[in-house]
Amino acid sequence: MAARRTDGMSGARTVGLVVVTVLTTVLAIWLGLGLQEQRVADQRRQDILAAARQSALNFTSLDYRHYDRDSGNVLKGATGDFEKQFAAQTKQLTELVARNKSVSEGHVLDAGIVRSDERSARVLVVADSKVTNTALPKGEARTYRLQLDLVLEGGRWLTSDVEFVG
Numbered sequence: 001m002a003a004r005r006t007d008g009m010s011g012a013r014t015v016g017l018v019v020v021t022v023l024t025t026v027l028a029i030w031l032g033l034g035l036q037e038q039r040v041a042d043q044r045r046q047d048i049l050a051a052a053r054q055s056a057l058n059f060t061s062l063d064y065r066h067y068d069r070d071s072g073n074v075l076k077g078a079t080g081d082f083e084k085q086f087a088a089q090t091k092q093l094t095e096l097v098a099r100n101k102s103v104s105e106g107h108v109l110d111a112g113i114v115r116s117d118e119r120s121a122r123v124l125v126v127a128d129s130k131v132t133n134t135a136l137p138k139g140e141a142r143t144y145r146l147q148l149d150l151v152l153e154g155g156r157w158l159t160s161d162v163e164f165v166g
Contacts, residue, residue, distance in 0.1 A: 058073040061105055
């Protein structure tokens with residue numbers, strides 16, 4: 001009889017160990033998946049902020065001596081209505097910045113995501129720019145508060161709208 005009791009206790013221990021092992025494995029998988037989702041979300045936020053910062057920098061850094069290159073940089077990071085509007089104004093802007101010998105050197109001070117999901121985001125960006133032209137040969141400091149809407153296209157975050165805010 002003692003042998004049965006030992007076998008029964010041993011069987012109960014085995015079942016208990018199996019249950020604990022299964023629960024531990026499920027918990028580890030659940031935590032691992034949560035960690036992976038967090039990493040993906042963190043990477044998405046970093047990608048959004050990097051794209052918004054670069055877009056704002058391109059938008060606030062334009063030089064009449066290299067305007068084709070600089071406006072091309074803006075268009076490379078643009079899509080949708082913003083791309084169409086900027087492209088449509090490029091010829092007129094090229095003439096304007098050349099006539100005024102305009103140079104704008106932008107610096108992004110800060111950026112923060114207002115909202116985002118897997119395919120779109122809204123980012124607020126604060127940028128300073130030193131602007132020189134024929135009317136301001138010594139330059140003038142300007143601060144811009146920009147609201148950028150971005151969309152994910154072809155694996156890249158592109159700016160679909162820019163608004164001056166505040």
